[in-house]
Amino acid sequence: MSRFLGKIHYIMFDKINYVDEITRKMSELLDENVDLKNIERGALEDLIDTDNIHGWLQVRVAIVEDNLARVLSELKKEGKLEDALEIAYDFGAKEDFSGDASDAFQFMSDKFLDGMPCDMANLPVESNGGEFRWIKRIDVHEQYYIYGESSEIYYEFRGAWMNGLLSGCDLEYVVEDGINIIR
Template sequence: MSAILGPIHHWLFRKIKIQNDLTNVLIATAKDKGLNVSALADIDEKFGSLPEGDLGNIIDPTNIHGWLQDKIAIVERRLAYVAKNLTEGNADAIGIICESARAFGKENAIGSGASPVDGFEYYENIFVSGMPCDGVNMIVNEDSDELMWQETVDIHKQYWDEVGANVALFYEIRNAMIEGVFDGSGLTYYALGNGSYKLVRE
């Protein structure tokens, strides 16, 4: 990753902001639905918050990579903390959370007429998968009607473990959002297990 601020850094920060927005939407939904959000009062104190403003004005120009890595850690831990606290002792909470994530996905939908390649590129533009140098998502099969990829490493688990949350919750929430993103697109998303996923033209 370049040491000079460029398009790839803006691309990554946009994804970080989307995950932060998702977490804020889940908190707002939890309040609206009467879930217990009292445990979330200290979330900023525990994990920090994402700074606002143009990236060029807020990033540390002497440590671009480290600054962005730190912001990934913030949004990962915040989502984990929210999911953990909302679902503890409430069997209905994960359904409410996933419904909200699906709606958020629809608000960020790709639209109709996308090819599987378009869909994968859009996925990469929306979802945080570590730093670009981590090379998490690897295409393993591709043609005009289907694209399959493999996550080479679980980049999220470390943060969920730190918070004491089950990373399976992350994948439930993300899958729900992905379903929303591709709703009405002409593509069907499949989570195949063991870090394998595919998009198939309907």
């Protein structure tokens, strides 16, 4: 394990903060306040335990993943999932993305948590011309969906975000036979 902060650690911290931001925005839709766990704010180098970089990041990943699972599950119970998906769509749309299908996959990967990079949860299977395809090798989100909903609600959420991301370009996101496709 590294005792020095590298680019990947900053990328992970940015992902943690991005997912936390969307989660907190969606939580404003809830009728009842859900007690979300907090993560520290500030510069990563001022916050992180450099003797345990991986562990420190993993704890924050677990916090924001659990918060997201709770919020999405509660919103579905309250019949407000569509409103939450609209927020996800809007977050994607405001990214003002331009690029090809491969760029869109990388952009999504730079914004969302899929475990730690070594988990390789999303496995690219094909990239050609105007298409990029990947499969979900493992579902790293499933462990957090203990609030009455399955992790499929997470993939609805991320799909809405992806549709927002691609709304300003000629690409679309679909899932066919378990294969994620940007084309």
